[in-house]
Structure formats: C-alpha cells, structure tokens
Amino acid sequence: MLGQDLVALLRERGEDVRALSRDDLDVTDPDATAAALRDAEVVVNCAAWTAVDAAEEHEADAFAVNAVGAAAVARAATTTGARLVHVSTDYVFDGAATAPYPAAAPIAPASAYGRTKAAGEWAVRAECPDHVLVRTAWLYGAHGPCFPKTIARVARERGALDVVDDQVGQPTWTADLADLVVRLVDARVPAGTYHGTASGETSWHGFARSVVSAAGLDPQIVSPTTSDAFVRPAPRPAYSVLGHDELTAAGVAPIGRWDERWAVAAAAVLAG
Ligand SMILES: NC(=O)c1ccc[n+]([C@@H]2O[C@H](COP(=O)([O-])OP(=O)(O)OC[C@H]3O[C@@H](n4cnc5c(N)ncnc54)[C@H](OP(=O)(O)O)[C@@H]3O)[C@@H](O)[C@H]2O)c1
Numbered sequence: 001m002l003g004q005d006l007v008a009l010l011r012e013r014g015e016d017v018r019a020l021s022r023d024d025l026d027v028t029d030p031d032a033t034a035a036a037l038r039d040a041e042v043v044v045n046c047a048a049w050t051a052v053d054a055a056e057e058h059e060a061d062a063f064a065v066n067a068v069g070a071a072a073v074a075r076a077a078t079t080t081g082a083r084l085v086h087v088s089t090d091y092v093f094d095g096a097a098t099a100p101y102p103a104a105a106p107i108a109p110a111s112a113y114g115r116t117k118a119a120g121e122w123a124v125r126a127e128c129p130d131h132v133l134v135r136t137a138w139l140y141g142a143h144g145p146c147f148p149k150t151i152a153r154v155a156r157e158r159g160a161l162d163v164v165d166d167q168v169g170q171p172t173w174t175a176d177l178a179d180l181v182v183r184l185v186d187a188r189v190p191a192g193t194y195h196g197t198a199s200g201e202t203s204w205h206g207f208a209r210s211v212v213s214a215a216g217l218d219p220q221i222v223s224p225t226t227s228d229a230f231v232r233p234a235p236r237p238a239y240s241v242l243g244h245d246e247l248t249a250a251g252v253a254p255i256g257r258w259d260e261r262w263a264v265a266a267a268a269v270l271a272g
Pocket of ligand 1: 001002003021022025026027028045046047048049050065069087088089090117136137138139140144
C-alpha cells in the first residue's frame, strides 16, 4: 500500500526508482538483498509482515520479515553507503499513554507484530547508522485493503454497523506518508526516529463516520461499540497518537490534520 504510492510519487518527480516487489526480492534472503540494493543512493524499506492477528500464531514468520529482513536491508544499505528510510509502527508502544508519544518514549509492544517491529527498529539502529526510522499508524490508501474501503463496503451492504469508540489514533493516507518520506530525504534530516502520522486524533468510530459520509451515506448508521465486543487475537493499543516534535525540530512540516487529509484522499481511496 505505501510502496506503490511512494514509487508513483518518485516517478512523477522523475527520480530513478527501482521498485522491488516480493517476487523481485525476498528481504529474508541477505545475499539477494545485498545484491538487489547494490548501487542504491537511498533505500526505503516498505516491506513488512503486516497481518497483525496472524502474527500472534506465526511470530517467527513475522520476525523473519520484520526483524531479520529489516536487518538485511539495513546491512545492505550500510555496505552500499545508502541512506535508509525504514518504516515502523505505533504498535511498538503499549497504548496506555494519555498524551501523544514522543519518538523517544520507551517502547513496550503488547502484540507479536509489535515485538517483531520493535526488533526491526533495534536491527536498523544497530546495522545502519545513517537511518531515518519513520513510525506510522492507521494507514489507508488506494493500493490495498484498508479500513475505509472495508467500512464503505459494509455500510453499503448492511446499512448499519458498529465500530469501536475506545481506540484512538491518527488515520494517515499512504500518499501523505510517501510525500513525508521524500521530504525527509530531501531535507537530509539527522539520523534518528521520526513519527509520520497525520495530526489531530479520532476513534475508529469517528473515522468510520467520516468514511460513511464520504461514501454518500448517513453517518448516523455507524454506532459506537467497545473493544470488548470485538475481541481479536492481537491486542490493539487504546491510544495510538504519535507526536511530531522531532519533525518540526528538523524543519520538516508534519502531515496535516487527519480530517482535512481524509477530505482530500477519500475519492481516490474509495475508488481504489
Ligand atoms: N497498514 C498500517 O496501518 C500500518 C500501520 C503502522 C505501520 N505500518 C508499516 O508501514 C509499512 C508499510 O505498510 P503497508 O500497509 O504498505 O503494508 P502492505 O500493504 O502489507 O505491504 C507490505 C509489502 O511487503 C511485502 N513483503 C512481505 N514479506 C516480504 C518479504 N519477505 N520480502 C519482500 N517483501 C515482502 C508484501 O508482499 P505480499 O503482499 O506479496 O506479501 C507487501 O507488498 C510497513 O512497515 C508496516 O509495518 C503499517
């Protein structure tokens, strides 16, 4: 989802982009990774095991991609002398905070997916001094299954739906994150950890209402419910709001407010 938007943006800019799908490169193979990334000036690792619930039963498989694969990409970037942008997640935090997480806040993942992504962060820091680690959250985009597409479909099919109101975060458009990645590289920001999410905050219920409105339906058909009514294998962080002070300090403007960005994104995402 992120990779395709990033490649499209870079091609629009006329950059020399080598886009590698999983068929082209399995990042769990260190030799293939080193060979594929030879000559790169900038490497952006968008590859991940992102099936959060499946990771609970397949943590070793998720670890192979999110930690071992991240290490292989980081080592290859270092060997080649490339700057590395690595994408991580709000799931490295426990979600118990009540104010936005600064990038330096202690991590405490509560799920298998979060543990594997946290291990990936350590691997990137250990293997590639010239890294830009970007944590994101609540991604949606045109190129892949995502929350808005599911909500719009279910709303049309069923005419009413319940959505959890006790998990708060920052819905973030992959096109905006792609743009932020490019701006971070252009600005040659200091190596370190940054948060790449939209600003403001809402619950999944609040976001679902905005989605249903954008789909031309009555937002009142979305009723609030709680996480207790929707138990899933992996625990979800209750509070996934990430702070952007490190971006501002580096002179890079954060992505705008989630509701304003959704207004821009909705047509393209729901048509995707
Ligand atoms: N989606 C979110 O809400 C969210 C939230 C926070 C952070 N993130 C992070 O943001 C980044 C991008 O997420 P996304 O939503 O764009 O993910 P995505 O759509 O699931 O894309 C991940 C890509 O990685 C590929 N991949 C998986 N295993 C691989 C391997 N061994 N070698 C090479 N490629 C492999 C997948 O290929 P296949 O499709 O063939 O498996 C897929 O193309 C990830 O680091 C993710 O952890 C996402």
